[in-house]
Amino acid sequence: MHEKxxxxxxGASIAGPALAYWLRRAGHRVTIVERASVLRPGGQTVDLRGAGRTVVERMGLLDAVRAVQVHERGLVYVDRDGRHLAEVPAEAFGGEGIVAEIEVLRGDLAEVLHTATRDDVEYLFGDRIVSLTQDADGVDVELASGTRRRFGLVVGADGLHSGVRGLAFGPEDEFVHPLGLAMAFFTVPDHGGLDGWFGMHHVPGGVVALRPDRVPGQAKAMVATHTAEPLHRLPRERQLAVLRAALADAGWLGPQVLDDMAASRDFYVESIGQVRMTSWARGRVALLGDAAFCPSPLTGLGTSLALVGGYVLAGELAAAGGDHVRAFEGYEQRMRAYVDQAQELPPGGTDGFAPRTRARIALSRASMRWMTRWPVRPLVARIFARADAIDLPDYPLGAGAAVRA
Ligand SMILES: Cc1cc2nc3c(=O)[nH]c(=O)nc-3n(C[C@H](O)[C@H](O)[C@H](O)COP(=O)(O)OP(=O)(O)OC[C@H]3O[C@@H](n4cnc5c(N)ncnc54)[C@H](O)[C@@H]3O)c2cc1C
Known part of the structure; x- marks a missing residue:
């Protein structure tokens, strides 16, 4: 066993490059293979909170992230005429609430991590692993391009539908627990009326949300509906049809968002689910981020888990002197409770997020109003505090190669 x-x-989104950063600092040679041909753009703002923010700070990348952060005034529920029905300002929970102190577009965060690693990490875009064969000393890997190479360790940071998980652990339906909700994210022209707020409008069974973009003249849209169909696997026409039908009665900016949806260049749809596994490692292959423990966007903690997991996995490898068996055990022990808490859905679960009846929508609005008031506020603050519920050791992760922001 050797350290290098x-x-x-x-996967080159959040978890993969974050892990690569720390492995490079510890002196490993790192290769990332990403199925997309370029770094994938897209996504709304993701929350950088709690231990996830601490990890970015330890990377020395907090200033780079702050330089691209999106300033949001808070979350507001709007009616069909755009009237504010319930507001939760960003400062209500000291920057640790629904809208966190640091909100950054997922694509921007991926870009920051890529920039910080691209000179020291080998990136292979437009390729993917098609076979993995392990023995006592390493893993033989074959890529779709036909390339064959051998590595000491392989980590799947390739998201909810992880290819590595499928190859090394088993079929997706053993680990992915669908929540019966589809969410689509895409960029739209700014039709005005947001005024810095993260606006959310409900119709029975569906949600339209708009958030400010960093780029003037644009906004980030999210639409969601309950559906048992695995929308991410279906043709684009079907995806659009299901979402349009679910939101046909939407008011506010809903009709414009649905009109813009088909033309959007970064349309991304996901069948929301959680990944639950009893072990995140098998021999020399491990999983990280959504591939291992996707909590779902409903929790607002997927990005923090990915960042923290990358730090802990690299740290445990360094602390174990490169003994991957010990390291993977340490990774699981340190992360397990944090992941379990993060996977607890907010009150009401998917029905709380996308209420199915007008009465439930009214209830949801009322609870949003109560959220910032006593006695509900401290209870809700406790839920948000989960983001920090892990002790992050100071691992022996050296200064390594020069890493740029
Ligand atoms: C385009 C996009 C938009 C998103 N938008 C949002 C959002 O608005 N809000 C939100 O809460 N979360 C969003 N997410 C999910 C969010 O990024 C993750 O929940 C979280 O940050 C954990 O990241 P991850 O790196 O583990 O997984 P992901 O961010 O899902 O990244 C997985 C990466 O692996 C790549 N990949 C997949 N399969 C393979 C394969 N077989 N071989 C090689 N590479 C593969 C994917 O292209 C992707 O780059 C989005 C993800 C993507 C990819």
């Missing part, structure tokens, strides 16, 4: 094991990571 070559590591192959699958």
């Amino acid at each position: 094991t070559d590591v192959l990571i699958s």
